[in-house]
Amino acid sequence: xxxxxxxxxxxxxxxxxxxxxxxxxxxxxxxxxxxxxxxxxxxxxxxxxxxxxxxxxxxxxxxxxxxxxxxxxxxxxxxxxxxxxxxxxxxxxxxxxxxxxxxxxxxxxxxxxxxxxxxxxxxxxxxxxxxxxxxxxxxxxxxxxxxxxxxxxxxxxxxxxxxxxxxxxxxxxxxxxxxxxxxxxxxxxxxxxxxxxxxxxxxxxxxxxxxxxxxxxxxxxxxxxxxxxxxxxxxxxxxxxxxxxxxxxxxxxxxxxxxxxxxxxxxxxxxxxxxxxxxxxxxxxxxxxxxxxxxxxxxxxxxxxxxxxxxxxxxxxxxxxxxxxxxxxxxxxxxxxxxxxxxxxxxxxxxxxxxxxxxxxxxxxxxxxxxxxxxx
Numbered sequence: 034x035x036x037x038x039x040x041x042x043x044x045x046x047x048x049x050x051x052x053x054x055x056x057x058x059x060x061x062x063x064x065x066x067x068x069x070x071x072x073x074x075x076x077x078x079x080x081x082x083x084x085x086x087x088x089x090x091x092x093x094x095x096x097x098x099x100x101x102x103x104x105x106x107x108x109x110x111x112x113x114x115x116x117x118x119x120x121x122x123x124x125x126x127x128x129x130x131x132x133x134x135x136x137x138x139x140x141x142x143x144x145x146x147x148x149x150x151x152x153x154x155x156x157x158x159x160x161x162x163x164x165x166x167x168x169x170x171x172x173x174x175x176x177x178x179x180x181x182x183x184x185x186x187x188x189x190x191x192x193x194x195x196x197x198x199x200x201x202x203x204x205x206x207x208x209x210x211x212x213x214x215x216x217x218x219x220x221x222x223x224x225x226x227x228x229x230x231x232x233x234x235x236x237x238x239x240x241x242x243x244x245x246x247x248x249x250x251x252x253x254x255x256x257x258x259x260x261x262x263x264x265x266x267x268x269x270x271x272x273x274x275x276x277x278x279x280x281x282x283x284x285x286x287x288x289x290x291x292x293x294x295x296x297x298x299x300x301x302x303x304x305x306x307x308x309x310x311x312x313x314x315x316x317x318x319x320x321x322x323x324x325x326x327x328x329x330x331x332x333x334x335x336x337x338x339x340x341x342x343x344x345x346x347x348x349x350x351x352x353x354x355x356x357x358x359x360x361x362x363x364x365x366x367x368x369x370x371x372x373x374x375x376x377x378x379x380x381x382x383x384x385x386x387x388x389x390x391x392x393x394x395x396x397x398x399x400x401x402x403x404x405x406x407x408x409x
Contacts, residue, residue: 034272038084038188041081042077042079042080042081042086042104042106042107042379043080043081043109043115044078044079044080044103044110044281044284045076045077045078045079045109045114045285046075046077046078046111046114046115046118046119046332047076047077047078047079047239047326047329047332048065048072048074048075048088048328048329048331049074049075049076049328050072050073050074050133051070051071051072051073051224051328051372052071052072052073052127052326053400053401054400054401055071055409056072056073058073058159058364058399060164060311061073061093061094062092063091063093063118063119063121064121064176064336065118065119065293065328065331066118066120066134066374066376067119067120067121067122067134067135068134068135068136068137068374068376069135069374069394069397069398070372070373070374070397071120071331072093072328072409073092073093073373074090074092075090075092076090076094076280077088077089077091077099077100077103077111077393079104079107080126080279080282080363080369081147082277083278083279087117088101090377091340092133092317093162095257096115096129097160097366098137100112100115100219100322101178101297102330103146103376106188111297113261113334114332115302115324115333116149116334116336117332117333117334118331118332120331120334120402122133122134122135122303122335122336122376123303124308125235125237125258125336127216127234127258127323128209128212128214128215128232129212130176130177130212130213130214130234132176132177132188132214132377134215134297134336134376136368136376136394137179137259137371137375137376137377137378137390137393137394138176138376138377138378138392139174139175139176139378139383139386139387140175140176140177140179140338140378140379140380141167141170141171141173141177141179141182141380141381141383142173142179142180142181142378142380142381143163143166143167143170143178143179143181143199143204143208143344144179144259144378145163145180145181145182145186145201145203145204146182146183146184146192146200152292155203160203160204160207163204163207164207164211167204167211168207168211168212169383170383170384171211171213172334172389173383173384174215174383174387174390175383175387176389177214177215177216177219177234177235178208178212178213178214178215178216178378179215179216179217179237179251179379180201180204180205180208180215180217180228180233181218181219181237182196182197182200182201182218182219182224182302183197183218183219183220185188185239185313187215189339192217192239193376194221194223194224195394197219197221198223198224198227198228199329201219201224201227201228202228202231203232205228205231205339206231208232209231209232209233213349213356214234214235215232215233215234215235216233216235216237216260217233217235217236217237218237218239218339219236219237219238220238220240220244220245220248221238221244221245221248221267222245222247222248222251224229225252225255226251226252229255229257232237233255233258234258235257235258236248236259236260236356237259237260237262237270237338237339238260238261239264239310240262240264240271240275240289241261241262241263241291242259242261242291242294242295243267243291244295247365249294249295249298249300250298252295252300253298253299253300256301256304257304258305258306259295259300259304259305259306260306260307260308260338260377261288261291261292261295261305261306261307261308262307262309262310262313262338262340263284263287263288263291263308263309263310263313264310264313264314264319265313266312266314269313272312272313272314273314273315274314275314275315275316276320277319280315280323281320281323281326281329283329283364284309284310284323285329285332285333288307288309288330288333288377289333289395292305292307292333292335292371299323302335305335305336306335306337306338306376306377307330307335307336307337307338307340308337308338308340309323309327309330309337309339310343311323311324311340311341311344311346311366311407312341312344312346317346317349317350320341320346321346322342324341324366327339327369327370327373327374328374331353331374336376336377337375337376338375338376338377338378338379339366339367339370339375339378339400340361340368340378340379340380341363341366341367341370341376342379342380342381342382342386343357343359343360343363343381345409346361347359347362347366348360350362360382362383362384363380363381363382364382364389367380367386367389367390368389369389369391371390371393375380378390397403
């Protein structure tokens, strides 16, 4: 799955040791992506031809020496990834709403499909129920509402864009009337264009602008932020072709390629959000590997979205419980993403996730301000 020549050397700067605060490491720690998570230990991993050929551990004080010992061809990439890991991202401006990226924000999911895996179509063609649900999510603390009119679960049939527009636009209109920040989960330019005209602010494309050849041009022209998610399939089936040498590094390389192509097409870098695509063309083992390596993706230098709410991996680890019974697992994964410094957590259960986030935030704040136990 890795792009480029098979024998190209590739570098990955992986934060492998997180710290509660920099004081506990005598200042030898960096703040990941300008957020509330600090990293003290890192690995500089080199891969060639799909295989890991070297791995060096280092701390920030050793970074320059470690980078000097890397192959000369990787020097610039090492400096770029090191800067990316420490990059503080500006807020996303979504209409009247400013979404700060120095702490985790919760995106509430509003599916207006008849075949959603998570809610069984509860809000399809029911604008009153959909509006009430959106209002509850916003009142509970959702920073934005993510509206989807097409199910992308494995085996779901593709939707004609006219049907998708008919589903999505009423939801965008009633969310816009509430003053909500709105993203639209679509891979079709006509749907996105209509949604932006109706009051939406951001695109969330599960195909990373590959499905519709006019999507990239539209996003650039409309100057809207966009989420690029990893999914291995090229056609209607986003879950196909999930064959990896190393899923973590292959997904990293793939997202780097999509980021670079979007920038080359005129989409400003500060409007690109990346998502590793939990559950899309990935086995349970693949998903677990990515979740355990989430902090690595900061080396791409973009804000990050995480979406594992109610997904199949939770059922696989919990006696195959139904989607609506996966709250505990969803919270566990959301907190894992917060621990890794992800900025946007996309969920169905907003109130519970916001509560978990608020407790998480309190713990992080306390760790930064109360370190008297470490004083000599």
